[in-house]
Amino acid sequence: MTTATDRSLQNRPQGNMTGGRALAEMLRLSGAGPMFGMGGFQLLPFYDALGQLGMQHFLINDERCGAFAADAYARVTGRPGICDGTLGPGATNLVTGLIESTNGGIPVVAIAGDTNRAHSWKNMTQECRQAEILRPAVKELIRIEQTSRIPELTRRAFAVATSGRPGPVLLDVPEDVCHGSHDFTADDFAIDPTTLSAPARRIRPDRADIERAARLIAGAKRPLLLVGGGIHISQAHAALLAFAEAQSIPVAHTMSGKGGIACTHALNLGLFGRYSRIANELIEASDCLIVVGCKLGEIATKRYALPPLHIPIIHLEILAEEIGRCRPAAVALWGDARAGLEDLTEALADSARAARATRADYVGEIPGRMTAWEEDAAPRLNSRDRPIHMARLCRELNRALPEDAILVADGGFAGHWTGLLYDTKAPGRHFIPDRGLASIGYGLPGGIGAALAAPQSPVVAITGDGGFNMVLGELETARRAKLGLTIIVINNAASGYVKALQHAMMGGRYQSADLSEMDYAAIARAMGVTGIRVEDPEALGPALAAGMAERDRPTVLDVVVTRDPGQMLPAVDNRTVEIKQGDRVA
Ligand SMILES: Cc1ncc(C[n+]2csc(CCOP(=O)(O)OP(=O)(O)O)c2C)c(N)n1
Numbered sequence: 001m002t003t004a005t006d007r008s009l010q011n012r013p014q015g016n017m018t019g020g021r022a023l024a025e026m027l028r029l030s031g032a033g034p035m036f037g038m039g040g041f042q043l044l045p046f047y048d049a050l051g052q053l054g055m056q057h058f059l060i061n062d063e064r065c066g067a068f069a070a071d072a073y074a075r076v077t078g079r080p081g082i083c084d085g086t087l088g089p090g091a092t093n094l095v096t097g098l099i100e101s102t103n104g105g106i107p108v109v110a111i112a113g114d115t116n117r118a119h120s121w122k123n124m125t126q127e128c129r130q131a132e133i134l135r136p137a138v139k140e141l142i143r144i145e146q147t148s149r150i151p152e153l154t155r156r157a158f159a160v161a162t163s164g165r166p167g168p169v170l171l172d173v174p175e176d177v178c179h180g181s182h183d184f185t186a187d188d189f190a191i192d193p194t195t196l197s198a199p200a201r202r203i204r205p206d207r208a209d210i211e212r213a214a215r216l217i218a219g220a221k222r223p224l225l226l227v228g229g230g231i232h233i234s235q236a237h238a239a240l241l242a243f244a245e246a247q248s249i250p251v252a253h254t255m256s257g258k259g260g261i262a263c264t265h266a267l268n269l270g271l272f273g274r275y276s277r278i279a280n281e282l283i284e285a286s287d288c289l290i291v292v293g294c295k296l297g298e299i300a301t302k303r304y305a306l307p308p309l310h311i312p313i314i315h316l317e318i319l320a321e322e323i324g325r326c327r328p329a330a331v332a333l334w335g336d337a338r339a340g341l342e343d344l345t346e347a348l349a350d351s352a353r354a355a356r357a358t359r360a361d362y363v364g365e366i367p368g369r370m371t372a373w374e375e376d377a378a379p380r381l382n383s384r385d386r387p388i389h390m391a392r393l394c395r396e397l398n399r400a401l402p403e404d405a406i407l408v409a410d411g412g413f414a415g416h417w418t419g420l421l422y423d424t425k426a427p428g429r430h431f432i433p434d435r436g437l438a439s440i441g442y443g444l445p446g447g448i449g450a451a452l453a454a455p456q457s458p459v460v461a462i463t464g465d466g467g468f469n470m471v472l473g474e475l476e477t478a479r480r481a482k483l484g485l486t487i488i489v490i491n492n493a494a495s496g497y498v499k500a501l502q503h504a505m506m507g508g509r510y511q512s513a514d515l516s517e518m519d520y521a522a523i524a525r526a527m528g529v530t531g532i533r534v535e536d537p538e539a540l541g542p543a544l545a546a547g548m549a550e551r552d553r554p555t556v557l558d559v560v561v562t563r564d565p566g567q568m569l570p571a572v573d574n575r576t577v578e579i580k581q582g583d584r585v586a
Pocket residue numbers: 411412413414438439440463464465466467468490492494495496497498
């Protein structure tokens with residue numbers, strides 16, 4: 001197999017070529033995977049070069065979806081996802097997808113064509129102030145002003161995307177820079193192989209801070225790990241498991257942090273925050289919280305009602321300014337999640353055996369608490385209701401999806417229900433919700449990106465009907481790409497989360513919350529892919545198996561779920577309840 005280092009030294013082009021060709025050559029040398037975009041005049045030389053170099057590029061039907069697909073591809077591979085858009089509307093359509101990656105810390109290199117500088121500011125067609133619009137959407141916007149600087153600034157884009165807290169970088173390429181030519185030398189096409197995947201480099205927390213944290217943990221009887229998406233970005237799974245097992249410390253996770261350790265592991269407490277099985281109650285009873293790669297934002301903290309202020313927090317985080325933003329930290333560990341967890345394990349190694357003995361009763365509580373929760377949830381998990389209960393759908397996913405499967409979850413109920421009830425069977429990014437910006441519409445294009453990133457694994461995307469309607473055109477993309485992707489449409493004929501909130505807060509006065517009754521399986525068949533309508537919960541298992549068995553064309557499972565807005569929420573949403581000092585909600 002050719003490594004990135006080999007590629008960076010071999011096959012370097014030279015001579016006179018267009019800016020577009022130079023850009024494509026740099027992406028080739030960087031080992032870029034499939035790209036997603038929609039062309040226009042400005043980037044034509046780039047598209048032409050991609051074809052000549054035999055690189056994989058997929059025409060997408062909406063640039064936002066290209067950015068979503070690139071984001072999911074990056075989450076699965078750790079390598080920057082690549083997407084592009086043309087001048088004006090192509091560029092502005094990227095905004096939502098790129099903010100998802102900025103907030104989620106996901107490496108992406110996005111390319112936007114811009115006006116020819118000989119004519120800009122003269123009402124060129126599609127001209128708009130796209131750099132100003134896109135700048136706050138990305139980690140860095142790099143405007144390329146000279147054809148000769150394309151290799152250097154593409155190199156910079158990869159370095160910024162994969163360093164520190166990863167994120168998206170937008171290369172803004174004026175038409176004349178892309179169409180113009182330059183006589184390049186082979187040396188111009190240098191690559192830094194360490195910047196081609198995230199994290200490019202690791203920084204360790206200060207030694208004295210590690211020792212302070214270790215002392216706090218050593219003295220704790222009921223310590224708890226709270227992990228967010230940073231655990232995946234840092235690829236800290238093995239380090240987390242080693243630390244948790246050595247010290248007998250249970251692990252709770254946000255939606256993005258699911259899979260930090262396998263959900264089926266005995267130390268996993270499941271989701272914490274807005275919705276929780278047993279994690280929230282254990283957080284309240286804890287005496288030391290170790291927060292890793294998690295911003296402690298609104299949903300993780302139940303709108304800042306958790307964790308109780310008297311419990312000391314050790315906060316390990318790559319972005320220094322996130323520490324203490326929502327909750328003060330007793331010890332701030334500024335650094336990479338994996339490196340920090342390794343250092344904590346080492347600092348506490350001598351007392352590990354004694355710590356495990358002291359905490360035996362504490363971790364011994366977990367199975368009993370989990371069983372009590374399961375008994376309480378059993379009527380919903382095993383429900384034979386028609387329309388189908390969301391909990392039953394989640395249980396069927398747990399039964400059907402193998403260890404290596406990837407479940408991509410959309411922004412509405414799809415993410416919240418599976419965040420609470422879906423169990424990953426192996427550590428790693430096997431559950432991909434778009435919690436950076438929580439836009440609806442991520443499910444299908446995210447599924448496309450994940451399926452291309454993991455062609456051997458079953459990939460299932462779960463989305464609301466509203467989210468699916470938003471991006472229906474990408475079913476054509478998935479068909480053209482011959483992806484064996486299974487798409488579950490949660491058909492509740494509603495903008496469900498909104499309707500459920502109106503039920504809880506507006507006395508059942510529904511405004512702009514209903515969708516038409518649709519047959520998404522029939523729509524899928526009309527678009528040339530497999531469509532299966534599922535109304536009976538017993539048919540869910542066979543339908544999922546049929547979808548996952550299709551290896552080269554997508555399957556849409558149109559799952560008819562409850563239409564009762566009083567039954568839609570996974571539990572009480574604490575925003576709908578007035579919280580007073582000392583109250584306990586949900
Ligand atoms: C782009 C966007 N617009 C609005 C919202 C607010 N929102 C959150 S959930 C939801 C309902 C979405 O309906 P659907 O996709 O059918 O999912 P359901 O809640 O019914 O399962 C909406 C509108 C959002 N998250 N993203």
